Amino acid sequence: MMLDKKHVADHDRLTDEILAGLLKKVGLIKSADIKTAMSDLLCYYKQHLSRVENKIKCGFWVQRNAAMNHMFELFCSLKEYAQIEVLAIVDIDEVKSNPQWLIESNWLDVPFLLCFEEDFQQLDALDIVFIQESNFELSFNWPTNVKRIGCQHGIDVKLTKTLNEYGGCLEFDYILSAQPVTCVNKQAFSGYFPRALRQASSDALTVIPFGSIKFDKFYQVYRQCSKKNTAIIYHLSNLALEATWVVDHIAPTVTFLLTHFPEHEIIFRPFPEDFSHPKIASVIEGFSNNPRFTFSQSPSYIGDYSRGVAMVCHRQYQSHLYPLVTGQPMLVFKPGGGKSAIETTISSLDELKERLSAIIEGTKEENTPQYHNTVICNPGNSVGYLVENLHFILNGVRLPVWQEYKLDLMESVDKCLEQYQRSYQPFNKLALAAWKKYPEKMDYAITAAESLSRRTEKEFDVNPGLALLYLRKALNVVLNVAELNDANSEKLASWMTRQGTFILGMIEQLCSCLETPLLETEKVIINQFGKNVARTIPSLYAQKLSVRSCHNGQQLCTASNAVLYGSGELASQFIMQQRVGGTYDIVGVVDSSPSRHGCKFEEYIISQPNELLQLDVPIIICSLAFAEEIYLSLCQLGISTERMYKIF
Secondary structure, eight states, X not given: OOOOHHHHHHHHHXXXXXXXXXXXXXXXXXXXXXXXXXXXXXXXXXXXXXXXXXXXXXXXXXXXXXXHHHHHHHHHHHHTOTTXXXXXXXXXXXXXXXXXXXXXXXXXXSOEEEEOGGGGGGXXXXXXXXXXXXXXXXXXXXXXXXXXXXXXXXXXXXXXXXXXXXXXXXXXXEEEESSOOXXXXXXXXXXXXXXXXXXXXXXXXXXXXXXXXXXXXXXXXXXXOSSTTOEEEEEXXXXXXXXXXXXXXXXXXXXXXXXXXXXXXXXEEOOGGGTTSHHHHHHHHHHTTOTTEEEOOSSOOHHHHTTEXXXXXXXXXSXXXXXXXXXXOEEEBOTTOOOOSSSOOBOSHHHXXXXXXXXXXXXXXXXXXXXXXTTSSSTTXXXXXXXXXXXXXXXXXXXXXXXXXXXXXBSOHHHHHXXXXXXXXXXXXXXXXHHHHSTTOHHHHHHHHHHHHHTHHHHHHHOHHHHHHHHHHHHXXXXXXHTTOGGGHHHHHHHIIIXXXXXXXXXXXXXXHHTOOOOHHHXXXXXXXXXXXXXXXXXXXXXXXXXXXXXXXXXXXSOEEEEEEOOXXXXXXXXXXXXXXXXXXXXXXXXXXXXXXXXXXXXXXXXXXXXXXXXXXXXXXXXXXXXXXXXXXXHHHXXXXXXXXXXX
């Protein structure tokens, strides 16, 4: 993130105070020179780790993102085991960009190393490093002997998103999964990533059925709660992720719940970073004297949510711990939003009252649900399971229930990037890895900016804060490389004309929408290069849908008859692409939905999947969200994996 100069001095001062406190905690005095002080802290922990015997030494790379609290729970849980030594590790640049997040966290209360990212390579005394999945951060500097274990930031994150969008296929040897793996195709991620950009040392990635520490704690508290079903929860995500209309409906929603449900406590849980937002602060102050209004502000929501009979929110969650643990519903309230084909929403206060009343009326005191490993892995024993099996990880032994994915890494970085450039999907961690590995290459910075800007149009209305975050990162990457060499100035000017001015125009629109000021750096660049105001950022590459083998990850480029599995927007787009000069002669369309069988789709009549048994042509899966499920259903039909392809 670009910082204005007036903030830099304050951030440096706070970082200096943090470093002094860390040195004092281990009995050292801070040197006046920050590099010497950091070297002293690094030497202390290197010596400490080298002296530790008969323990498994676990590092935790802490980053400021959505997985940070999950990482802290795992850190504290493993710290309780006598056979495990733990150390939190943070890159100083992560702190200097905004020290306040670290000061307000609990991380400074535990063994903690603040160092330069390039100094990670000196921590070869570690056995394991736990790494949060993230949008941006990555490192090529962890020692090759250290096992890298990735941590998902929530139970609602799909494995495919962790491995592709969050870069797990590049960064991790192992992934701790909350829910059982549904993708049994060992080649599902083959041929998508280059060897030179993989930071982990193995050529395969293994998913460990771990579970969720937060689930375990929530389940235990819920079992013991004596006030079940006495409250209604009003839950908000980070306002940067909520739709822009949400802030104006917070106070009316709280008022409505307090008025129409007088027998229930109303638990209001905004996102912690939004507590100071004017609309949030106004609600908290305005209702603070109402004895039935509870402002839920403790680090964990578990105690408050255990009392809930239902949760009201404004955005759909793929999965959330509250309904998973309690069995009670989450109601998505989108006033005036109408109905959606892909989510069940409530569009009026009258409907919300009716639904909540029915839930309250139908609620009876029941035993706490009993969970099995088909819902969540190792319910109640996630950490215990991990500790029991750490020696298998250290010895490179894979248990039968651990799913392994072969990566079949590509040799050419450029060819790998090219196939993503010509697709429609973002490839942020891959592009950022190329830029990080070869920081002097302007072309890689431009490719990273291309990827980071791709999801912006989708996020513009839904998650404007997230869109702004991605666009500022895109701009920052290109500017950083351009500053390294005067020879890049011509490429910078060209990029600004073709794409950069569109990014600047959208940044300005988003800042206006979010009522946040432009950074001084952004103002300067707009004055220098201008801006283009549009809702779409043009791609620098000719994009098209390509087809990849589910069997070995290779592209299918030869002309061929093919049948499509799926009859949605992606299939329609693919059919249109083939009409204009495509490679494949589409001979039919199948779909799993019985209501669509016999219906016309484009010029085809939709058939049942079992009719594929009568054909001997490639099957192209035309779904991104359900590709794994379709693959599994085809395997169950007895279809050879060599016939299966998917849209890329």
